[in-house]
Amino acid sequence: VGENAVRTLVVGTQAGYVPLAGTPLLSSAAALLETGQVPVTSGETEVIFDTGAGEARVVARMHDGRCERVRWDTFRPSVIEKDRSFSYGDRGVVSASIISPGLPFLVADGDQCGASFLDSESLGHAGSLLGSVGKKQLPLKEIGLEHAFSDYIVMLTFGGINEMQNGDVEIRAACIMPDGSVSRMPSGLGTLSVAASLHASGHLASDKMLTVRTPAGFELGAKITDTSAELHGKPQLVAMTTLVASRSP
Numbered sequence: 001v002g003e004n005a006v007r008t009l010v011v012g013t014q015a016g017y018v019p020l021a022g023t024p025l026l027s028s029a030a031a032l033l034e035t036g037q038v039p040v041t042s043g044e045t046e047v048i049f050d051t052g053a054g055e056a057r058v059v060a061r062m063h064d065g066r067c068e069r070v071r072w073d074t075f076r077p078s079v080i081e082k083d084r085s086f087s088y089g090d091r092g093v094v095s096a097s098i099i100s101p102g103l104p105f106l107v108a109d110g111d112q113c114g115a116s117f118l119d120s121e122s123l124g125h126a127g128s129l130l131g132s133v134g135k136k137q138l139p140l141k142e143i144g145l146e147h148a149f150s151d152y153i154v155m156l157t158f159g160g161i162n163e164m165q166n167g168d169v170e171i172r173a174a175c176i177m178p179d180g181s182v183s184r185m186p187s188g189l190g191t192l193s194v195a196a197s198l199h200a201s202g203h204l205a206s207d208k209m210l211t212v213r214t215p216a217g218f219e220l221g222a223k224i225t226d227t228s229a230e231l232h233g234k235p236q237l238v239a240m241t242t243l244v245a246s247r248s249p
Contacts, residue, residue: 005050006038020053020102022072022188022231023220029058030067030235040065053102072188072231076224077101077196080143086133088113096130097200098138099193101229103153104145106134107197110156110174117158117172118215120182127154127176151178155190161203161210169204170211170219184216188231195222195229 009028011021029047032038038047040062047058060070080098088094096108108130110117115126131152140146158172173194175187183190191212198204206225209232213219221232 005048005055006032007049009049009051009056011051020051020056020189022101022192023185023233024188025049025051025056025058025072026070026188026231026233027235029060029070031237033060033062034065034067034237035240067235067237070233070235074101074192074229074231076227076229077105077189077192079196079200081138082197082200084138086130086137088133089129094130096134097197098134098143099196100143100145100148101189101192101196103149103189104140104143104151105155105190105193106130106152107155107157107193110158113156115156115174117174120215123156123174123176123182123215124180127156127174127182128178128180130154130156131176131178153177153187153190155187155194157194161198164211168209168211168221170213171198172215173212174215182215184214185218186212186214186220188220188233191220191222192224192229192231195224199224 011024033040044059044061049056058072061068078100080100082097083095085093085095091114094108094112096106099105099107113126113130115122131154134152154176156174161169161171163169175183175190194212195210204210209221209223211219211221223230
């Protein structure tokens with residue numbers, strides 16, 4: 001553990017280990033604070049993790065021992081290319097933005113890809129197909145991300161931006177891993193990628209919070225400026241367990 005960090009964060013996904021991920025950052029901070037493993041300070045408490053991508057700083061607001069809201073302050077994701085055209089099977093050409101918040105993401109319109117927001121099968125097929133053709137037509141080596149991850153992760157958005165009553169905005173989006181599995185939870189880096197794509201296209205102002213909602217009803221928030229980004233969430237500690245390694249006789 002580094003000099004400033006309280007823990008080292010190692011993130012493993014079904015597709016392998018990654019240097020950093022937003023949802024595990026927020027959740028780990030909430031778990032450490034709510035279980036008393038990290039002391040809570042008045043107002044907001046800062047929790048620093050060592051990660052494969054360097055130090056990550058998370059700020060939590062606590063109330064009566066529970067985490068009300070957690071924020072990760074980070075750099076703006078790199079917008080490698082906006083609206084690149086990919087040949088996409090019998091649907092012709094699909095437009096997608098290539099975004100890197102540390103991992104390679106493709107952000108595209110789900111309707112254009114032939115997916116349905118509430119249909120996991122169509123989401124998985126469309127997302128894995130786009131990731132596959134993206135890797136063939138724009139290899140990760142060409143954009144310097146071959147060491148970050150082995151494949152593109154896909155964020156499919158639906159219906160465009162909707163304005164909320166408080167003046168902020170929301171969008172529906174699904175995260176699809178390379179194997180076609182659809183994440184129930186919103187991807188933190190995927191949420192930042194959607195926000196960066198919309199901001200780069202002029203559809204998301206720097207003073208607006210973007211809420212990304214998943215097909216399963218979960219949500220994360222993001223703010224993007226020209227140089228920085230924020231990821232917001234409300235993780236809840238719902239259970240505690242102890243993992244015991246089994247030994248063969």
